[in-house]
Every structure is written in C-alpha cells, then in structure tokens.
Amino acid sequence: MNLLEKASKINLKKYHYNLSEDRIAKFPLEKRDxxxxxxxxxxxxxxxxFYDINSFLPENSSLIFNNTKVIPARIHFQKQSGAKIEIFLLSPIKPTPEVAQxxxxxxxCVWHCMIGNRKRWKTTDTLERFFESDYGKIKVTASYADYEQNQIQFEWDNDAVPFVEIVEMMGSTPLPPYMNRSATDEDKPRYQTVYSKNExxxxxxxAGLHFTEDLLNDIQEKHSIHxxxxxxxxxxxxPIKTENVLEHDMHCEQIQIEKSTIEFLAKADNPIIAVGTTSIRSLESAYWFGVQLINNETDSFHIKKLYPYELGYENLPNKKDSFQAILKFLNENNLDTLHGDTEIFIFPGYKFxxxxxxxxxxxxxxxxxxLLIASFIGDDWQKVYExxxxxxYRFLSYxxxxxxLP
Known part of the structure; x- marks a missing residue:
C-alpha cells in the first residue's frame, strides 16, 4: 500500500481531543512572553x-520566522436601508494576484471575498463609505465584479492612496471565528507579531505572537534568526469535512523567501527551528520546488497539495542540493526573492x-x-495535548x- 492509499484510510477521529469552550483563549495575556x-x-x-525558551533551543539553532503582517481584512459597509454588509478580504485578483503588489x-482593484449578510446585497447595488484622512475626504465604493464568485471591486477617489491605506482606514482585525467576539483596539497590535513587515x-x-523585542535580542546572542x-x-x-482526508480542499497561500535566506539554507548544518506551522509549510514547500528544478519538472514555484506523496521518497536530493538548485534558479533569472505559492498538505506519512x-x-x-503536528511528532501528539x-494550558490563537523537538 503506497502513501496515498494509506492516507486515504486515515481516521480523522483519531486526531480528536475534547476542547471545551473555556479552554479557548479569547483574549491575549498582558505580557506576550x-x-x-x-x-x-x-x-x-x-x-x-515562553520567556525561558532560549535555554531549551538546541545549540546553535536557526529560527525561521514568518514576517507576514495581518491586514484589517474585515470591512463593513452600511446600506441606506440600514442593512450591514461585511466584506472579508481573501485574495487579490485584479490588477494583480500578487499580494505584495x-x-x-x-x-x-478586485478581490475574492467572503460576504456577510450577502442576501441583503443585490448584484446591482453599490456600497459607499466616506473617510476623513490626511489626504482629505475619500469616498470608497464596493460593487460586485462577479456575483457568483464573490469577486468585489473596490474604487476610491484619490489616486495618491494605495489600497493598504484604504484597508487600514476601513477594516477591523480579522479575529478567528472561534473567538466569537468583535475585535477591540487592543487586538490591532496584539494579533500581530512584533516582527511583522509584509502586509x-x-x-x-x-506561534510568533509570544515573542518580544527583548526576547528576540536574547535569542540572537546564542542562535541565528532568518x-x-x-x-x-x-x-x-x-475544517476537514470529507471522510477521505485527501479530498479536503487545501487552501493555497503565497510565499516569498529572500535570496539571503535561501543562501543560508543551502549551506546550513545546524538545527532548523520553524516558528509556526506557516514557516514549516513554507520551508518544506521550498524544498520540493528545489526537487522540481533538479528534475526539470517546472520553473514555477507552485506546490500542489499531494506532490510529495505522488513523487515518493526514493532517491531524493538532500536539503543542501535542493536549496542550491533554487539559488541557481534565482541567479540565472536575476531574482532577489523567490515568489510562489503552496497547497502542501502535511499529514501522517509525510517525511520532513x-x-x-x-x-x-x-x-x-x-x-x-x-494532522501536521501528528506527522511531526507521531502518536506522541496525544501525550502532548493530554x-x-x-x-x-490556553488553546488556539491567543x-x-x-x-x-522530535
């Protein structure tokens, strides 16, 4: 039985534990660390x-942080009738699908969105909001670019203002649904890592919410940060709703890795510690892109959700060779940053x-x-969660x- 056949028989109930509502952290601690x-x-x-973590990292570790910055993606409009419409930004479509751009x-611009109270927003209706800003008064409108696909067109009447500032003026912090509360002023800085950079x-x-500037400085005295x-x-x-986990519609997320980080990974012999599941998904995805380059399969960094399992684990290049292949790709194309996206689905059977x-x-x-945690430490995940x-312990985002350390 190959890896995919085994995975198709994964019993999701095996990865259940009793998480009561009172164990979910609804608010952050006063001090991050x-x-x-x-x-x-x-x-x-x-x-x-957490403030003790420096003492328990393996000697000469390299920590890999995800420096993405959360945007206030929940945008609210109110129709003249009084109906409130929530637009939740998901991913850009036009004029570019590249988030940074x-x-x-x-x-x-046009974004794919989730719509709250959608039944009250007709296809022909245009929503409006007005703002006083450093640029003067700004009018922002939202209309359907594609009703069936929930594609929303935003327009604003000041060509000096980038969309990121429009979102900052209009939006609220996109707290996870399981917090079951509205965002407060406190959430804006706290639902953000202290090292966030790229909106x-x-x-x-x-995982990065626990770090403070002081703790990062202490870590850098003994370890390296990338x-x-x-x-x-x-x-x-x-949530996974399919009986066969392989049929779960895995989300696709955009990745950027600077050439300097690739250069480090191409020669690193010390322990690599991923800060968060997003960092681990990025690093493992980049490895598989290096494999694709070595195999002359593609020059586009897009990792499909089951690619590692379909390829198999026989005769794979080592980590250094894979990242050297990426470095060669960047040099040949005069690129300072690797851009791509991943759907990688990491479940038991995956080999890191x-x-x-x-x-x-x-x-x-x-x-x-x-499933990712279970793939990383095996059945001991049960012992950890027990x-x-x-x-x-307090659970989930806050x-x-x-x-x-397996």
Missing part, C-alpha cells in the same frame, strides 16, 4: 514559560526534509494543523505555546 511553554523533546515533556494598487495575511502566524513570508489565508481555519524543531500553539482537533489540558 508570559504564556506557558510545553517542551517536548524525544518523548519527554517539561513545562516552562495588490496592497500598493491605487484607484481600483497581506488575513490571519496571524500565531525570515520568510507566507501570507496566511482564511483557509487555515477551514528541512525542519528539525517547531514552535507552535495548540490547534483545533481534527484540523489540517492537527499534558496541556491537564496543566491548564493561547499558550509548545516547542516540539
């Missing part, structure tokens, strides 16, 4: 606080090619991220953290 930290190392578990577009995520890379960007999409919260350790929060039962529940 005072969260609890569960350390799992080769089957052993200990409990610390789309945030800088002026005058007009485009609609959900935070929550960055990449994966713009986290709302699909990260999409790049990452040695993972810093991550505690995830929803029976989710794609729960210990977290027993010791009153919850506590873990350091997993």
């Amino acid at each position: 005072h969260s609890q930290l569960l350390i799992y190392e080769k089957g052993n578990i200990k409990h610390q606080h 789309a945030m800088l577009v002026k005058k007009k 485009g995520a609609v959900a935070a890379p929550t 960055e990449l960007t994966l713009h986290v999409g709302a699909g990260t919260f999409q 090619q790049v990452v040695d350790g993972l810093i991550t929060n505690f995830h929803q039962p029976e989710s794609t991220l729960m 210990q977290a529940l027993k010791n009153d 919850g506590d953290s873990s350091l997993l």
Whole structure:
C-alpha cells in the first residue's frame, strides 16, 4: 500500500481531543512572553514559560520566522436601508494576484471575498463609505465584479492612496471565528507579531505572537534568526469535512523567501527551528520546488497539495542540493526573492526534509494543523495535548505555546 492509499484510510477521529469552550483563549495575556511553554523533546515533556525558551533551543539553532503582517481584512459597509454588509478580504485578483503588489494598487482593484449578510446585497447595488484622512475626504465604493464568485471591486477617489491605506482606514482585525467576539483596539497590535513587515495575511502566524523585542535580542546572542513570508489565508481555519482526508480542499497561500535566506539554507548544518506551522509549510514547500528544478519538472514555484506523496521518497536530493538548485534558479533569472505559492498538505506519512524543531500553539482537533503536528511528532501528539489540558494550558490563537523537538 503506497502513501496515498494509506492516507486515504486515515481516521480523522483519531486526531480528536475534547476542547471545551473555556479552554479557548479569547483574549491575549498582558505580557506576550508570559504564556506557558510545553517542551517536548524525544518523548519527554517539561513545562516552562515562553520567556525561558532560549535555554531549551538546541545549540546553535536557526529560527525561521514568518514576517507576514495581518491586514484589517474585515470591512463593513452600511446600506441606506440600514442593512450591514461585511466584506472579508481573501485574495487579490485584479490588477494583480500578487499580494505584495495588490496592497500598493491605487484607484481600483478586485478581490475574492467572503460576504456577510450577502442576501441583503443585490448584484446591482453599490456600497459607499466616506473617510476623513490626511489626504482629505475619500469616498470608497464596493460593487460586485462577479456575483457568483464573490469577486468585489473596490474604487476610491484619490489616486495618491494605495489600497493598504484604504484597508487600514476601513477594516477591523480579522479575529478567528472561534473567538466569537468583535475585535477591540487592543487586538490591532496584539494579533500581530512584533516582527511583522509584509502586509497581506488575513490571519496571524500565531506561534510568533509570544515573542518580544527583548526576547528576540536574547535569542540572537546564542542562535541565528532568518525570515520568510507566507501570507496566511482564511483557509487555515477551514475544517476537514470529507471522510477521505485527501479530498479536503487545501487552501493555497503565497510565499516569498529572500535570496539571503535561501543562501543560508543551502549551506546550513545546524538545527532548523520553524516558528509556526506557516514557516514549516513554507520551508518544506521550498524544498520540493528545489526537487522540481533538479528534475526539470517546472520553473514555477507552485506546490500542489499531494506532490510529495505522488513523487515518493526514493532517491531524493538532500536539503543542501535542493536549496542550491533554487539559488541557481534565482541567479540565472536575476531574482532577489523567490515568489510562489503552496497547497502542501502535511499529514501522517509525510517525511520532513528541512525542519528539525517547531514552535507552535495548540490547534483545533481534527484540523489540517492537527494532522501536521501528528506527522511531526507521531502518536506522541496525544501525550502532548493530554499534558496541556491537564496543566491548564490556553488553546488556539491567543493561547499558550509548545516547542516540539522530535
């Protein structure tokens, strides 16, 4: 039985645990690094606080951070009738699907969105809002570019203002649905890592929420820090509803990795610690793109959800060779940044090619991220989560953290 045949028989109920509402962290702690930290190392578990993490990282580790920046993706309009419409930005379509470029577009753009109270917004209706800003009064309109596909066209009457500033003026923090509350002023800085840079995520890379500037400085005295960007999409919260997990519609997310990070990965011998599941998905996806380049399969960085399993794990290049192939690709094309996207679906049976350790929060039962954790530490995920529940850890985005060292 090959890997995909085995995966098709995965019993999702095996990756269930009882997560009661009172265990979900609805608000952040007063101090970011005072969260609890569960350390799992080769089957052993200990409990610390996140501000202690520096002492428990493997010697001379390299931490890879996702520096995406959450945009206030929930945008509200009110019709003259009084009906309130919520537009949740998902991904840009026109004039560019590239998130970084789309945030800088002026005058007009089209995004794929989720629509709240959609039945009250007719296809012919145009929504309007007005703002006082440093640029003067701005009028913003929203209309359907494609009703069936939930594609929304935004227009604004000041060609000096990029879309990112329109969103900052209009939007609110896109808290996950399981928090079941409206965003507050406190959420704007707290649902954001202190090292966030590149706007485009609609959900935070929550493993990074525990770091402070002081803690990062302390870590750099003993370890190295590198960055990449994966713009986290709302699909990260999409539950698995299919009996065969392989049929789950895996979300696609955009990745950017600077050439300097690729150069480091092409020669690294020290332990690689991914800060968050988004970083681990980015690093593993980049490895598979290097494999594709070596095999002359493509020159487009797009990793389909089942590519590693379809290719198999026989005669694979090592990590250094894969990243050297990417470095050669960047040099030949005079590129300073690797741009691509990934649908990679990591579940038990996957063999990690790049990452040695993972810093991550505690995830929803029976989710794609729960399967990723199970693939990383095997059945010991049950022991980890039992210990977290027993010791009153807080769960999900604003919850506590873990350091997993298989």
